[in-house]
Amino acid sequence: MDKLIVTEKAVEVIELLKAKHGNLVFEQSSGCCDGTVPMCFQADGHYISSQLVLIGEIAGVPYYIDKHQAEYLKHMQLLVDVMEGRGASFSLESAEGFAFLMKSSVME
Template sequence: MEQVLATEEALELIEKLKAKHGPLLFHQSGGCCDGSSPMCYPEGDFLIGKSDVHLGDIGGCPFYMNKKQYEYWKHTQLIIDVVEGRGGMFSLEGPEGVRFLTRSKVLPK
């Protein structure tokens, strides 16, 4: 079972953002400022390091999470969706009037 997937609405938004900004990457925020939202960046604008785990790809874009945060989430499947409203101020979807949202479900053992 995939660790991360995206809804049709999220995939449509990803395609729109790729057309505007080129290749993208996602990082699941765990910080207080971003409300634990998945953040979308132009590839290369967010430095991925040894403390980040690659969970998979959505819409052809890599999706990462910090290793420490992953320890809490490793038994869940992340489902990336889109809702109306403003998300993290550094995430690319903000000007579109929508934000990415992480839903989750526990993976079967």
Template sequence: MTRSDKIPDRVTATDAAIALIGKLKSIHGPLMFHQSGGCCDGSAPMCFPDGEFKTGDQDVLLGEIDGSPFYMGRAQFEYWRHTQLIIDVVDGRGGMFSLEGPEGKRFLTRSRVFSDAEWQALKTAEEKEPIDS
């Protein structure tokens, strides 16, 4: 938890994902992530050079992983609102436009349901500062 002692992050990353992000940053510079919830590649987290993927009103900024912003399509967010996303990495080929592909790796989203206390803390925080802002 980085936003405060009591408010959980909506998105985190495993050590393996952080290591791959570091490698990709050394090659491509600052990064960003987007997960749309569409079919095929769109349902996986996609990694781009920061600013290369144009976000809009239909996207929600969930937080950052290793200093890289992580966006999710609004419809997908509504489905996953009650869960913390945990970005991991596995061997294999993922999205053809995602930067990790040539490394023989792909990012993968795991999740866990927020506890009742975490969910209440998030709801209270979002009453003060909506996630859409």
């Protein structure tokens, strides 16, 4: 069972963003509000904090998560999905009318 999975709709949005922005990176930091959701940025020139760990890739895009969240979620499978509507974030998909979200379930 894969730790990190992605829906087909989310892959479509990721591919749209790749076509517009080039290399991408996902970051899910800790804290409140936007920090609790997947945020997609242009990879070139983006600083990855030492507090983030790489947990995998989705659609060829590296996915980093806060190391404390990674520990908390170590027994969970993470599903990245997308919904229509603008998220309240600086994430690239927001300008396209989408918002990424993460769902988790216990790994068996």
